[in-house]
Amino acid sequence: MSDQGSQAEIVRKSLKRRYRKERRFRAYGILAIAIALSALVVLFTDIISKGYTGFMKTTITMEVELDGEMMYLDDATDERQLKMADFVEPLLQALIKQVPGATQDDKDAVRELLNPYASIELRNLLEVHPEWLGSTQAVTVLAHTDVDVYAKHAGDDAYSIKLDERQQRWVDQLMEEGVVQTSFNDVFFTSGDSRDPSRAGVLGAIVGSLLTMFVTLILSFPIGIAAAIYLEEFAPQNRFTDFIEVNINNLAAVPSIIFGLLGLAVFINLFGLPRSVPFVGGLVLTLMTLPTIIISSRAAIKSVPPSIREAAEGIGASKMQVVLHHVLPLAMPGMLTGSIIGMAQALGETAPLLLIGMVAFIVDVPTGFFDSATVLPVQVFLWAGSPELAFIERASAAIMVLLAFLMSMNALAVWLRKRLERRW
Amino acid sequence: MNTMNPKISSEADGQSVESGEAVPLREQPEETIIEEGKTVGKPFADNPKFKLRNVSVAYGKDRAIKDISLDIGRNEVISFIGPSGCGKSTFLRCLNRMNDSIDICRITGQLMLEDEDIYSSKRDVVELRARVGMVFQKPNPFPKSIYDNVAYGPRIHGLANRKSELDDIVENSLRKAGLWNEAKDRLDSVATGMSGGQQQRLCIARAIAVSPEVILMDEPCSALDPIATARVEELISEMSESYTIVIVTHSMQQAARVSHRTAYFHLGHLVEVNETNKVFTSPEHDLTESYITGRFG
Numbered sequence: 024m025s026d027q028g029s030q031a032e033i034v035r036k037s038l039k040r041r042y043r044k045e046r047r048f049r050a051y052g053i054l055a056i057a058i059a060l061s062a063l064v065v066l067f068t069d070i071i072s073k074g075y076t077g078f079m080k081t082t083i084t085m086e087v088e089l090d091g092e093m094m095y096l097d098d099a100t101d102e103r104q105l106k107m108a109d110f111v112e113p114l115l116q117a118l119i120k121q122v123p124g125a126t127q128d129d130k131d132a133v134r135e136l137l138n139p140y141a142s143i144e145l146r147n148l149l150e151v152h153p154e155w156l157g158s159t160q161a162v163t164v165l166a167h168t169d170v171d172v173y174a175k176h177a178g179d180d181a182y183s184i185k186l187d188e189r190q191q192r193w194v195d196q197l198m199e200e201g202v203v204q205t206s207f208n209d210v211f212f213t214s215g216d217s218r219d220p221s222r223a224g225v226l227g228a229i230v231g232s233l234l235t236m237f238v239t240l241i242l243s244f245p246i247g248i249a250a251a252i253y254l255e256e257f258a259p260q261n262r263f264t265d266f267i268e269v270n271i272n273n274l275a276a277v278p279s280i281i282f283g284l285l286g287l288a289v290f291i292n293l294f295g296l297p298r299s300v301p302f303v304g305g306l307v308l309t310l311m312t313l314p315t316i317i318i319s320s321r322a323a324i325k326s327v328p329p330s331i332r333e334a335a336e337g338i339g340a341s342k343m344q345v346v347l348h349h350v351l352p353l354a355m356p357g358m359l360t361g362s363i364i365g366m367a368q369a370l371g372e373t374a375p376l377l378l379i380g381m382v383a384f385i386v387d388v389p390t391g392f393f394d395s396a397t398v399l400p401v402q403v404f405l406w407a408g409s410p411e412l413a414f415i416e417r418a419s420a421a422i423m424v425l426l427a428f429l430m431s432m433n434a435l436a437v438w439l440r441k442r443l444e445r446r447w
Numbered sequence: 448m449n450t451m452n453p454k455i456s457s458e459a460d461g462q463s464v465e466s467g468e469a470v471p472l473r474e475q476p477e478e479t480i481i482e483e484g485k486t487v488g489k490p491f492a493d494n495p496k497f498k499l500r501n502v503s504v505a506y507g508k509d510r511a512i513k514d515i516s517l518d519i520g521r522n523e524v525i526s527f528i529g530p531s532g533c534g535k536s537t538f539l540r541c542l543n544r545m546n547d548s549i550d551i552c553r554i555t556g557q558l559m560l561e562d563e564d565i566y567s568s569k570r571d572v573v574e575l576r577a578r579v580g581m582v583f584q585k586p587n588p589f590p591k592s593i594y595d596n597v598a599y600g601p602r603i604h605g606l607a608n609r610k611s612e613l614d615d616i617v618e619n620s621l622r623k624a625g626l627w628n629e630a631k632d633r634l635d636s637v638a639t640g641m642s643g644g645q646q647q648r649l650c651i652a653r654a655i656a657v658s659p660e661v662i663l664m665d666e667p668c669s670a671l672d673p674i675a676t677a678r679v680e681e682l683i684s685e686m687s688e689s690y691t692i693v694i695v696t697h698s699m700q701q702a703a704r705v706s707h708r709t710a711y712f713h714l715g716h717l718v719e720v721n722e723t724n725k726v727f728t729s730p731e732h733d734l735t736e737s738y739i740t741g742r743f744g
Contacts, residue, residue: 260550330587334650336545337581338600338657339573348599349589 070426074419080208080221081171083137083197084163087117089149089156099153110142110149114164121202122193132190138165140222165210166203168221170194172413174205182412211420215386216402220413223406225421227388231301231381231396232370232428234389238305239312239369244362246309247316251358254317255324256346275314282311283375291379298380302392307379308369315368319361323354356443363436367429373400399425481716484514487731488721489708492518496661496691497542502556504537504546511537514556515717517710519661524683524692526702526723529712530738535695538712539663541565542693543579544572560661577604580654584666586646588638588653593630596638596649597621600657616656624652625682644675651682655690662686664694668701680705699739703727711735 091097093116096108111134118133119125125133141164148162149155166174169185173194176182186194197203215227258264286307290296296303327350335345376382381397382405389396397405399421406418484501495518504512512534519525527535537546544565546552558565565575577600588596597617600606607613617634621627626648630641638649647667654662664683668676683692683705696702702709702723709726711719711734719732730736 328587330583330585331589332548333545333581333583334587334589334653335599336548337543337576337583338603338653339576340599340603341573344603348603353590 070419070422074416074423076175077416077418077420077423078208078211079175079205080210081166081174081203081205082163083118083141083166083170083203084161085114085117085121085202086159087113087145087162088159089113091156096156099149099156105146105150108146110145111137114141114145114162117162121197121200123196125193132187133193135186135190136167136170136194138167138219138221140219141165165221168219168413170203171221174198174203176412211417215388216384216397216405217386218384220411220417223414223417225399225402225424227385228397228399228402228421229424230388231304231385232398234301234392234396235304235308235376235381235398236366236370238302238392239308240362240366242305242309243312243316243365247313247362247365248320248358250313251317251320251324252346252351255321256342256350271314271317275318278374279311279372280374280378282307283378285310286375286379297393297395299383299385299395299397300381300393301389301396301398303379304376304381304396304398305392307375308372311372311375312362312365312369315365316358316362319364320354320358323357323361324350326357327353356440359439359443360436363432363439367432367436370398370428370432371400371425373398373404376401377404399428481713481718481734483716484516486516486717486720488719488726490517490710490717490720492520492523494521495519496521496523496561498557498559498562500557500559502538502541502554502558504534504541504555505553506549507551511715512541513715517717517720519691519693520708522687522689522691523708524687524694524706525708525710526706527693527695527710527712528697528699528702528738529718531697532714533712534715535710535712536665538717539665539693539695542661542663543576543581545581547572577657578659579661579663580657580659582647582650582654582662582664582667585670586643586650588641588646588649590637590639592635593621593638593641593649594634597652597656600653604657606657620652620656621649623655623682623686624648625678625685626652642675644671644678647671647675647679648682651679651686655686659690661691661693664692666695666697669697676701699727711738713738 090113093112094108094110096104098104114137115130115134118136119127119129122129122133122136144164145162148160172182173184173186173191177184177191184191194203210222211224213226214222214224217223254264254268258267286303290303290306291298296306331349331353332345335349340348376398382401383395383397384405385395385397387394403418403421403425406414406421409415409418497517497519499515499517499519502512502515502517503510515538527539529535540546541554541558542560542565546554554566560575560579564570589599591599594617597620598607598613601613601616607616618627618631621630626645629645630649638646641649647670651662651667668679671679680701683694686692687705687707694702694706706723708720709723710717711726711730711732713734719726719730719735721731726735727739730739
């Protein structure tokens with residue numbers, strides 16, 4: 024009896040210590056999560072606060088008199104004439120009319136408010152509407168990058184304002200009148216890279232990324248899953264398969280730049296494939312993604328309960344039928360999740376693509392697997408290295424686009440897992 | 448007769464043969480000597496379904512089954528009893544080659560189903576398992592609909608040419624398994640949503656659906672409550688009219704209720720086989736007596 028009493032006493036004494044330990048452990052956990060979350064918050068606020076202006080463009084809207092004589096153009100349907108015609112002059116004249124106190128002598132100063140691309144915009148408009156020649160139309164064109172920077176960042180010391188004081192006053196007034204406006208930057212999503220920040224966009228990089236991802240998916244998903252199934256279900260257990268297994272695990276830990284070197288040496292130098300193309304990028308990323316897909320697929324196959332296998336075998340299903348009818352459907356959610364995570368990794372990968380030349384300055388939006396292209400993370404890398412701050416805000420905006428892609432891919436992975444998961 | 452070295456063994460068998468079961472026996476009876484390959488009682492029958500001679504099974508170096516010879520008759524219900532780790536499940540699984548997937552498992556001896564060697568290289572294991580079905584310890588329906596569970600076997604073996612034929616097979620199998628009334632209105636619902644007893648009967652229906660000659664049952668009731676157990680036992684008795692049934696069980700009452708003959712296994716030896724009432728009322732071997740009187744196991 025006394026024995027029991029003293030034992031209870033010992034237990035009671037240790038209880039306090041045990042609970043303290045548990046509380047301490049929980050506090051550590053909460054602390055760890057708090058640190059992770061705050062890092063995430065800092066990252067996001069920084070990127071969003073720096074980058075949201077990248078999603079805005081500055082435009083000038085004005086009544087442009089499309090005088091054929093001034094433009095040296097009497098037939099807007101004639102392509103040769105369109106090429107030769109002067110589209111700067113009508114824009115300049117229209118803007119001079121809008122700018123208070125500006126005369127013909129201020130042409131050069133006013134011209135600096137217009138985007139060099141504005142004349143091409145006007146020509147494109149006239150190509151679509153040849154009947155506008157001779158009339159006066161309200162036309163909206165891009166403002167010069169300097170105006171864009173001033174409109175968005177006046178008063179921010181980080182940005183150097185290149186407009187002189189008179190031009191700044193003009194822009195202030197034009198903004199009040201609503202001639203100069205900032206609006207959603209559709210150019211950012213509809214054009215490729217450019218030397219001019221206000222005309223630079225991510226469409227080229229997005230398409231490049233999609234093409235590269237497509238090649239990666241088409242190659243790595245079937246190869247990875249086939250390898251996983253073979254290794255898990257059919258391969259004999261011997262030294263050789265152990266060796267393969269160890270090496271797959273090793274490959275998963277190889278720095279991605281090594282895969283880039285491999286791609287450069289093998290695909291480009293040995294096989295003579297072109298540089299900077301999504302096809303080669305996809306091949307390199309396939310090599311990088313394969314180990315991830317194989318490892319996660321094998322884990323998914325392993326997690327299929329043996330009772331299901333036995334049930335199918337007990338009825339007389341052949342090995343192939345067991346795999347196709349039972350193991351694969353049950354392992355599919357895990358395989359898909361692993362593959363999507365691998366693809367998300369590949370989507371964010373920069374280093375190996377630098378080595379195979381996808382880092383070139385490419386203006387055109389790629390249209391095929393063998394067009395020169397770049398990808399989103401490389402585009403971010405290119406812009407972030409630019410001395411112009413106007414490019415930095417575009418880099419931040421591109422990061423947001425990239426993050427949006429990654430998050431939607433992860434969301435897809437979660438959704439697929441929830442959707443396909445079956446209980447047994 | 449003894450092809451393996453005739454080791455006299457009564458030390459605890461190191462290898463656990465049945466998953467999830469602890470090997471150590473509670474207590475060894477005083478040094479009882481088992482002579483390898485020697486079985487008391489009536490191990491042989493005329494015109495048997497299975498003719499098993501000098502069967503030994505080894506997992507690597509551990510011998511799980513030691514020189515067992517046994518006949519299993521037609522339309523007979525025979526139950527295998529014995530303490531955990533005695534090899535009864537291993538022996539059962541040899542009958543439809545479920546041990547094939549274990550790489551280190553080696554089987555020697557002669558195993559004949561209707562005078563055809565089960566382990567001959569010419570024997571197709573798929574065909575064998577279509578003839579010798581199996582029901583497992585834990586109900587393991589596929590995570591599919593009830594209908595698809597039962598229809599799976601006939602589908603892969605191509606037993607039905609038309610949808611209506613398949614419907615008939617499913618209905619018949621479910622009827623035989625006594626599940627038709629409960630399941631007929633929910634054939635499309637997921638099988639894993641049923642109760643444990645229903646799931647086990649579904650597994651029996653699934654096994655019946657391919658019209659096997661033999662049904663092997665590995666502790667089919669160990670995961671079921673007494674009511675579901677009674678239902679399954681009833682089913683076994685009904686099925687014995689048309690099938691040969693081999694059942695491994697830990698419940699001696701169950702063995703006594705359902706089986707015609709009972710085989711007692713001990714440490715990989717087949718100690719005694721006899722008519723069930725004989726085994727339970729007047730066992731010939733000391734070990735059998737110790738076991739059924741509950742002194743160990």
